[in-house]
Amino acid sequence: MVTESRTTGEQGFGASPEMSPRLFAELADYIHKTAGIRMPPEKRVMLQSRLQKRMRKLGHQSYASYLRYVFSAEGTRLELQSMIDVVTTNKTDFFREPYHFDYLIEQGLPALVSRFGPKLRFWSAPCSKGHEVYTLAMVLAEYAQRHRGFDFEILGSDLSGYAIDVARRAVYPHREIEPVPMPLRKKYLMRSKDAGEQLVRIVPELRHHTRYMHMNFMDEQYHVGEKFHLIFCRNMLIYFDQETQQQVVNRLARHLHPGGLFLTGHAESLGRIDTPFVSLEPTIYQLPE
Ligand SMILES: C[S@@+](CC[C@H](N)C(=O)[O-])C[C@H]1O[C@@H](n2cnc3c(N)ncnc32)[C@H](O)[C@@H]1O
Known part of the structure; x- marks a missing residue:
């Protein structure tokens, strides 16, 4: 828990944008324990600038005053999540690391269908603002058109309540759809009704295959129901230390069917941690039967 550091001479950020080393250390420790995210000293400037947005909004003049509020009874209810x-x-994108989607179409899906049948469950953990979920939904909907009987559902989960809200709404600025191939844009995106901004919305036919949960992978248990056939775990492990990576990956593995697939981001490797997976290709793993 972060405490106020009255003795460190914490200044209003207008006067001094620096967070005291002690306050930073306490907050970094809290973030690491609560969210798993490493906050080494070189992240101090980034953390300060992100907190300043909230401080300005709520009218706090110092980090100490803001954090004192965050960890008060009222702040825990109203501000901690923010x-x-x-x-x-x-940070996320439509068709991010597209190799995985090519792999799915060419090898992953045919193998999963022949092993498990035509109804498959996918988990985007973490999903951020939903781009990964809807990319997958487009790829799977296309696959379904070519393979009668194929059906799917996708769970998206994330620690960020803001990101989950964006994912649920499924409305995106037009500039973000750049990576979506034109034929897919025409089928699966519609112009949003907002007059002022250039916005698009994912069509209901895709949204109906998705559901979202607010979730912290630092929790001991994930209440996600039936097991999945494929888990995307891309671009989150990179923020964790090795011990946290191992805990989280092993907890996620409990929710995968034997024979199911587990995908990491391209900057992430499970090579140095102890997991039940076998490596099929770099960043593509399988839970053995
Ligand atoms: C960079 S995004 C990756 C999103 C997507 N998988 C992709 O590759 O584009 C990383 C996400 O991990 C989420 N995250 C970080 N720590 C988490 C935790 N302890 N539990 C759940 N989600 C977490 C963040 O909120 C963020 O949305």
């Missing part, structure tokens, strides 16, 4: 939201990095 602080966690700004601490998380939600």
